[in-house]
Amino acid sequence: MTSANVHRLAVALLAALLVGCHKSGPGETAAGDSSSAARTKIRVGFSQIGAESDWRKANTESIKSEAAARGVELIFSDAQQKKENQIKALRNFIVQDVDVIVLAPVVKTGWEPVLKEIRDAGIPVVLTDRRVENEDLYRTFIGADFVEEGRRAARWLVDATGGKAVIVELEGTPGADPAIDRKKGFHEVIAQYPEMKVIKSQSGEFTRAKGREVMETFLKSPEGPSITALFAHNDDMALGAIQAIEEAGLKPGEDILIVSIDGVYAAFEAMVAGKLNCTVECNPLLGPQLFDTIEDILAGRDVPKWIKTEEGVFTRETAAEDIKHRRY
Ligand code: GYE
DSSP, X not given: OOHHHHHHHHHHHHHHHHHHHOOOOTTOXXXXXXXXXXXXXXXXXXXXXXXXXXXXXXXXXXHHHHHHHHTOEEEEEEOTTOHHHHHHHHHHHHHTTOSEEEEOOSSSSSOHHHHHHHHHTTOXXXXXXXXXXXGGGOSEEEEOOHHHHHXXXXXXXXXXXXXXXXXXEEXXXXXXXXXXXHHHHHHHHHTTOTTEEEEEEEEOTTOHHHHHHHHXXXXXXXXXXXXXEEEESSHHHHHHHHHHHHHXXXXXXXXXXXXXXXXXHHHXXXXXXXXXXXXXXXXXXXXXXXXXXXXXXXXXXXXXXXXXXXXXXXXXXXXXXHGGGOOO
């Protein structure tokens, strides 16, 4: 060993001893060194999409509270639905030398360059909620089977209508993983029933305001009077659409059957009121699973490529009882 190497080793040992003696307060780093090796707390950077729906708000709350409960330092960044903001946040996380990066990608494509930068910096990436197309550039995806959710919504509608319906579809954010896959699953099932037709599909951006606006244009179109069912890719858009249907003098849940996805509290209230017929659950409470996975990765344990969440289907018939047990 050269004398320079001996020196480096001695410095490293001393640094390790100092870290051991120093007790850090919250967010503080040991011995004034902010490198990941010298920190006593796990530091996680989380790039969240925004606050567009009740689902998203519950998801953020679950992740923030779980980080706090475990004493993890969470650097949270809200992208306000913009991919560019997410890319900026990710680059910032590299500079801040986080231990793990958590990404909920707003859309599926366009992440390769920044994910490669993260890989080169040696930081593991965990995807939560939504996927990107580059499978080799993340460690694991924690989230739902969106294709199956779309199938479940369609199966409910087939049963409720006897396989006969004139359907309009409110899609999620264009290019988003759940928007693509929920559509795929729904259409896959509907295609087997010649008397079930989707006559219009348009994005309502996963928000109430847009859901209401687009439903209004559907109803005012020449085909408006023929609509018998609505499939919304999330509850918020369905709740917006319910307002538009009422404003048009129609009865949501009766004149137009409505099925949506998420299972948020407001959807259960709408089912209790008879205005929404069915919601397919998509669980946003991913915090505990997320931090279990992060701990596994940091301990060098193998994690599966997809950690699936378990979900059910709820209808208005049992909503008054079900609502008592909802946690989001
Ligand atoms: O369904 C919707 C939200 O990505 C699963 O995004 C999530 C979806 C959820 O805004 O409400």
